[in-house]
Amino acid sequence: MQSKFAIAKKAQNYMSNPSAPENEAAQIDGPARGAAAILLCTYNGAGFLEEQLASIAGQSYANWVLYASDDGSTDATLPLLMAFQDRLGAHRVIIRCGPGKGFSANFLSLVREVSASYDFYAFCDQDDVWHPDKLQKSVAWLGQQMTVPALHCGRTRLIDEKGAPLGFSPLFNKEPSFDNALMQNIAGGNTMAINRYAYQLLKKTPLNAPLVCHDWWAYLMVAGCGGVVCYSPTPTLDYRQHTHNVIGANTTLVSRLMRLRGMLKGKLTTWNDENLASLQMVNTELTPEARLSLERFAALRHSTLIKRLWLLLISGFYRQTFLGNCGLLLAVLIKRI
Template sequence: MNEPTVIAILLCTYNGSAYLREQLDSFIAQTHERWVIYASDDGSTDETLDILRQYQQRLGDQLVILDGPRQGFARNFLSLIQNPAVKGDYFAFSDQDDIWLEDKLARSLAALRQHSLDGPALYCSRTDLVDAQGRHLGFSPYFHKPPSFENALVQSLAGANTMLINACTRQLLAATRPGAHIVAHDWLTYLVVSGYQGVIVYDAQPTLLYRQHHTNLIGCDSSLRSRLTRLTCALRGRFSEWNDMNLALMAMYKPSLPQRNRRILEQFEVARRSPLLKRLRLLGRTGVYRQTLAGNLSLLAAAVLNKL
């Protein structure tokens, strides 16, 4: 008889005492009961560690507390991915202030198990946006276009807090070189899995309540004002900086990528440093795209203004 599937929940904390109990309670309420929380704290000065220790007394071996590298949220998550003491069959990223729906792990696992998982695999979903008091605000955007490497090169698909990955994906991410600059671990995960033509399941049904509040490191504001702000940042060079970081990370994977995706990656790299007409021609050959019309227009504007 096969052993039950164990999911390692990778929880990164930093001064998250305000909402941490609700997050932890939502883990305990999961219908999939075989999980272990690995909580990496990045030097909290509030009651976060006290709360974790209280829950550790209750959960025992199901909650492991670790010291984070104190180099930002992305490096903290990567430290968990690279830690050999973190054990599991699958791995779920978690924020410190959300509320998981009770079937989050079960639904994520069932969705991936519908596919042959010989290589890397990723499940992700939309989110139900709530305010600091848990009141419904709306939903994260629904993306209609298929997940792909062409999309991943210019856009992250979903929040890490919705993601479940298999052991193969974990192994690939763990190979990231020490000291690497990471835009976001969700984007890196999407790039790596799509780059190796792995299984990607994007679920239109939310799996968690994603809390929007003033201390969020990354929010999900889809208002017109927020979109214009992001466009302005992109045209000022922020998008170009992100691409620099992502391409530097992908350099170590490039030799082992499937030939098709290796060619797309190389064309994208050449396009970014080419004169305007050649840049636009090569960009067209790559087939890169974003999920929305507004996103593709901003991508075109960045290309024209040499801000790729």
């Protein structure tokens, strides 16, 4: 067992020389059949990271490799990752330096750098707790989608900083689709797992694409490029709510009122500007049906009130809940879409 000083020294050496041999994956022959790459992004997450790493180590589906991208942590995050690597080996835990441009850029940098030779890929946040069968359930469904891009996601159980249950994220019952993806993200990236075909799609994301969030982008790309999406109503992870969440669960009245306020101030308009600009960059990857929906949505946003309402009616755009659709109608009425 290495001392804390030795681990900290090793972490310091890693940050100054991330390409050293001890920091590279020892996978000369490539990943085993059915292997999953877990893509973990970290930044000053030492307070909860150890519990998350323990939940990863305890997965019933053991055929995985963890890629951790640290975005310049100044706390004990990197030493914790190095200790986990020492415990499981450099062939199971690979650590790299992130771009230092925020969580979405960090995730997408992993997508660009980790090879497309794995069968499955799972996004992972630093402060959650995976249930033991989290990866197994995702892989079981993804393994049946062998010819098209596929994304598995779902509901979460909410917990507080100490791990006490707070409830659940909203339950969505409507079918996932590109028409829904244009209106909202269906699930948090911390629940998402994709197959190789979907991963290859994400690798085509332009470097200059103005993405809102990597998880919303994954939903848009898979749904818009002829893929399939499965939303599971059964939670497979505990989604920790704390003061440093980059994006929370948005289940409280206060958080919903804040989202409404943001919409009135034009935040939804900005998000849609960015999503549409990014989708135009990959227009040739979209199905004809998705391109038609994209054109209708772009036209809706800049039309007169009557035409906006007409296009909303004939387009089939929808959100997952009644309140969500009320918010969508309001956004169309006041031209904040």
